[in-house]
Amino acid sequence: MTTETTEARVLDAIRERRDLVNAAIDEELPVQRPERLYEASRYILEAGGKRLRPTVTTLAAEAVAGVDPMSVDFREFDAHSGDPVDVMRAAVSIEVIQSFTLIHDDIMDEDDLRRGVPAVHEQYDVSTAILAGDTLYSKAFEIMSETGADPADGLEAMRLLASTCTEICEGQALDVAFESRDDILPEEYLEMVELKTAVLYGAAASTAAVLLGAGDEVSDALYQYGIDSGRAFQIQDDVLDLTVPSEDLGKQRGSDLVEGKETLITLHARREGVDVDGLVDAETPAEVTEDEVDEAVAVLEEAGSIEYARETAEELTARSKEHLQVLPESDSRALLEDLADYLITRGY
Amino acid sequence: MTTETTEARVLDAIRERRDLVNAAIDEELPVQRPERLYEASRYILEAGGKRLRPTVTTLAAEAVAGVDPMSVDFREFDAHSGDPVDVMRAAVSIEVIQSFTLIHDDIMDEDDLRRGVPAVHEQYDVSTAILAGDTLYSKAFEIMSETGADPADGLEAMRLLASTCTEICEGQALDVAFESRDDILPEEYLEMVELKTAVLYGAAASTAAVLLGAGDEVSDALYQYGIDSGRAFQIQDDVLDLTVPSEDLGKQRGSDLVEGKETLITLHARREGVDVDGLVDAETPAEVTEDEVDEAVAVLEEAGSIEYARETAEELTARSKEHLQVLPESDSRALLEDLADYLITRGY
Numbered sequence: 001m002t003t004e005t006t007e008a009r010v011l012d013a014i015r016e017r018r019d020l021v022n023a024a025i026d027e028e029l030p031v032q033r034p035e036r037l038y039e040a041s042r043y044i045l046e047a048g049g050k051r052l053r054p055t056v057t058t059l060a061a062e063a064v065a066g067v068d069p070m071s072v073d074f075r076e077f078d079a080h081s082g083d084p085v086d087v088m089r090a091a092v093s094i095e096v097i098q099s100f101t102l103i104h105d106d107i108m109d110e111d112d113l114r115r116g117v118p119a120v121h122e123q124y125d126v127s128t129a130i131l132a133g134d135t136l137y138s139k140a141f142e143i144m145s146e147t148g149a150d151p152a153d154g155l156e157a158m159r160l161l162a163s164t165c166t167e168i169c170e171g172q173a174l175d176v177a178f179e180s181r182d183d184i185l186p187e188e189y190l191e192m193v194e195l196k197t198a199v200l201y202g203a204a205a206s207t208a209a210v211l212l213g214a215g216d217e218v219s220d221a222l223y224q225y226g227i228d229s230g231r232a233f234q235i236q237d238d239v240l241d242l243t244v245p246s247e248d249l250g251k252q253r254g255s256d257l258v259e260g261k262e263t264l265i266t267l268h269a270r271r272e273g274v275d276v277d278g279l280v281d282a283e284t285p286a287e288v289t290e291d292e293v294d295e296a297v298a299v300l301e302e303a304g305s306i307e308y309a310r311e312t313a314e315e316l317t318a319r320s321k322e323h324l325q326v327l328p329e330s331d332s333r334a335l336l337e338d339l340a341d342y343l344i345t346r347g348y
Numbered sequence: 349m350t351t352e353t354t355e356a357r358v359l360d361a362i363r364e365r366r367d368l369v370n371a372a373i374d375e376e377l378p379v380q381r382p383e384r385l386y387e388a389s390r391y392i393l394e395a396g397g398k399r400l401r402p403t404v405t406t407l408a409a410e411a412v413a414g415v416d417p418m419s420v421d422f423r424e425f426d427a428h429s430g431d432p433v434d435v436m437r438a439a440v441s442i443e444v445i446q447s448f449t450l451i452h453d454d455i456m457d458e459d460d461l462r463r464g465v466p467a468v469h470e471q472y473d474v475s476t477a478i479l480a481g482d483t484l485y486s487k488a489f490e491i492m493s494e495t496g497a498d499p500a501d502g503l504e505a506m507r508l509l510a511s512t513c514t515e516i517c518e519g520q521a522l523d524v525a526f527e528s529r530d531d532i533l534p535e536e537y538l539e540m541v542e543l544k545t546a547v548l549y550g551a552a553a554s555t556a557a558v559l560l561g562a563g564d565e566v567s568d569a570l571y572q573y574g575i576d577s578g579r580a581f582q583i584q585d586d587v588l589d590l591t592v593p594s595e596d597l598g599k600q601r602g603s604d605l606v607e608g609k610e611t612l613i614t615l616h617a618r619r620e621g622v623d624v625d626g627l628v629d630a631e632t633p634a635e636v637t638e639d640e641v642d643e644a645v646a647v648l649e650e651a652g653s654i655e656y657a658r659e660t661a662e663e664l665t666a667r668s669k670e671h672l673q674v675l676p677e678s679d680s681r682a683l684l685e686d687l688a689d690y691l692i693t694r695g696y
Contacts, residue, residue: 138513145507165486
């Protein structure tokens with residue numbers, strides 16, 4: 001199978017699941033009284049998003065069950081015990097948590113654009129954004145509580161969701177703390193990324209196994225798959241911030257650099273003696289020019305920093321796929337492997 | 349039994365439980381890495397608080413089990429099924445949720461003082477306060493997930509906690525929306541209070557029954573006990589804001605009035621033709637004088653508005669106690685009744 005075909009297959013899988021997930025979000029998170037609160041809560045969810053985490057959850061369910069992709073209704077998915085489990089609710093719950101973190105992070109990071117539209121605190125106001133995030137937070141737990149799984153499995157999924165949210169908060173706290181430090185080690189950066197981004201991929205993958213009663217070996221393996229591919233995903237995000245045209249990114253290319261955000265790329269460059277803080281003069285993404293970003297990228301490429309990040313992402317992706325060997329061989333497992341590749345080959 | 353003795357008995361019950369709850373908070377929510385995040389998360393919890401909701405939870409557990417107050421270890425409480433349940437974890441979880449809502453509400457309401465100390469967003473900053481609240485939110489679910497209850501009961505307790513948090517967000521959204529309206533009906537105000545304040549009392553009381561497997565009739569009755577006494581609690585809070593010296597309140601007396609916050613008192617006064625908006629000239633709590641508050645209170649007393657609020661609270665309290673008739677007669681049940689009385693007779 002050629003790379004092109006593989007990517008097309010993954011993109012198809014993402015698109016068909018995205019449509020199902022969007023329909024399920026409408027069902028699980030209807031606009032109700034007070035309307036303005038629920039409109040604000042749904043605003044970023046409606047602005048787009050590829051639904052990558054729900055894709056991981058639904059694919060993981062199929063790979064655990066060893067069934068063909070899209071062959072079983074996610075709303076009534078057969079568990080090993082025989083009781084149907086609403087895997088779609090779990091997928092929606094994870095996406096709702098992701099959306100809550102975006103809304104609160106954008107307030108903290110003073111990011112005014114998200115998915116090409118104003119952030120919630122810009123479109124509404126800071127109070128509404130805080131409350132919209134808080135509402136999504138509890139709705140995610142409500143939705144996860146009603147999958148119909150065996151109660152012990154359902155409770156474990158809730159516990160996992162809660163500890164994952166705690167870790168995401170810890171990761172965001174580290175990220176904020178790093179802004180005032182200039183001595184961050186690559187290991188510290190990777191730990192932050194694991195907490196802030198990768199654990200939700202870990203939860204997205206392993207929740208399916210937990211709810212289906214697949215046992216600790218399988219759920220642990222899927223968790224590790226999510227952790228490694230999630231870390232690779234974030235490193236790729238850092239690469240894309242420098243290499244993808246602003247109109248495709250939905251925000252100014254080079255924003256991380258302008259805002260002084262450390263990434264694996266800048267940490268490598270510092271080690272190679274690059275004056276990272278002097279790479280761009282602009283102080284806000286609105287001020288920076290494409291030429292200025294081009295010059296900065298050239299310096300980082302010369303130092304081998306972008307290549308270093310790409311290689312690290314590739315190593316993590318290879319490792320993530322190895323964890324899947326515990327699952328029975330199937331088209332669904334193969335698609336889960338291809339998805340890991342897609343996370344670091346995607347253009348945006 | 350005289351009223352004085354009853355109140356002394358309730359105060360004793362609150363104090364001895366408060367000490368246990370504080371020790372349990374230290375155990376369940378230790379300061380760990382990243383330290384600043386956990387310090388900020390614990391800051392308001394450490395600033396004080398009577399732990400009324402954990403008192404409700406632990407007393408409800410005793411009343412459900414029909415055992416004497418303080419006769420059973422809350423960490424290993426016997427459920428009807430015989431398995432020990434960590435009722436204290438449930439009590440801590442509810443208090444942690446309460447603390448999260450205080451931190452986020454103070455940002456939204458721009459309240460700079462809480463329990464006599466600077467609010468978290470003042471002591472730290474807004475980003476840290478958002479994240480501290482988010483951390484408490486997930487920790488509460490983590491703590492609630494580990495009570496050792498029968499999984500079906502544990503899952504139901506988690507679902508109840510989640511739907512309660514959603515309702516609290518809805519209540520806060522209504523509260524914020526009311527600020528820009530001058531045509532709020534008393535029924536609308538009471539609905540807002542039910543969502544913003546009473547549902548957490550409902551959850552505090554009924555969670556004990558849920559975890560102990562006491563059945564729907566008992567858990568529903570305890571939920572209604574919490575709803576009615578929680579509404580009465582909030583109305584009493586509104587009364588206290590006008591009648592208790594600032595040093596006991598931990599903030600300026602009359603703050604609600606200065607900030608234009610509607611309460612059952614102001615809504616009644618408007619109906620009686622009082623020019624509520626003209627009661628005080630000061631625009632911030634820092635500017636208002638005690639004399640100005642005294643004069644405003646005199647007008648509200650003359651209109652019968654404070655008495656109206658007191659009577660409403662008394663009616664709700666009487667109703668809350670009736671719900672407890674479903675429980676076996678015991679000293680614990682009597683104490684739960686006395687606690688409802690205390691919520692509206694307390695001085696601050």
